[in-house]
Amino acid sequence: MMTTRRSLLTPVAAMPVLLLGAPVASAQPFRLPLTPECSGRGERTIANAEGPYFRPNAPLKQDLAAEAEGGARILLGGFVLDESCRPVPNALIEIWHADDRGRYDQRGYRLxxxxxxDARGLWWFSTIIPAAYWSRTRHYHFKVQRPNDRILTTQLYFPGERRNAQDREFDPRLQMRVTTAEGQPLGRFDFVI
Ligand SMILES: [Fe+2]
Known part of the structure; x- marks a missing residue:
């Protein structure tokens, strides 16, 4: 299972490079790129429905792909920022989502x-692309919380999905920017809280 082990480890090591477009040296001050999600107008990320499948007490875990039974891998990530585009370190980012057949793990904590x-406000997860299910287009559920602050419950979406237009919960402001880096899909979104 050498291939599996390597494929599990590679996204973790490569993530900062893929996400930021260039290696981030720890001694070098991090320059935050201006993004559409944080235009300087102080617009917070909007809330979106929690849905019926949230389960509390999900474990500390960034590699969700390792436990998926199938599905195409994707790296999700971005920054947590305040309304002045400053990084928010130590913000809680929780994710839960359907598998590649549209199923949620309702007994355990798969996906x-x-x-x-981190100190730069960076967050990321290695996971899979979920299937659409019922009336829902493809989406990820998130909770984001600055320490000792209120919780933002929201969802992120894929741009260009045929089913986006038919999904009542879909909001174009919650679309990730999806690119490919070194053959791996990358979904970028900056939460502004
Ligand atoms: Fe859902």
């Missing part, structure tokens, strides 16, 4: 996990 943004 569920949380992490905390």
């Amino acid at each position: 569920r996990g949380h992490q905390f943004s």
Whole structure:
């Protein structure tokens, strides 16, 4: 299972490079790129429905792809920022989503996990692209919380999905920017809280 082990480890090591477009040296001050999600107008990320499948107490976990039974891998990531586009470190970012057949794990914590943004406000998860299900287009559920602040519950979406237009919960402001880096899809979104 050498291939599997390597494929599990590679996204973790490569993530900062893929996400930021260039290696981030720890000694070098990090320059935050201006993004459509944080235009300087102080617009917070909007809330979106929690849906019926949230389960509390999801574990600390960034590699969700490792436990998926199938599905195409994707790296999700971005920054947590305040309304002045400053990074928010130690923000809780929790994700839960359907698998590649549109199913949620309702007994365990497969494709569920949380992490905390780093000193640069960076967050990321290695996971899979979920299937659409019922009336829903493809989406990820998130909770984002600055320490000791209120919780933002929202969802992120893929641009260009045929079913986006028919999904009542879909909001174009919650679309990720999806690119490919080194053959791996990358979904970028900056949460502004
Ligand atoms: Fe959902």
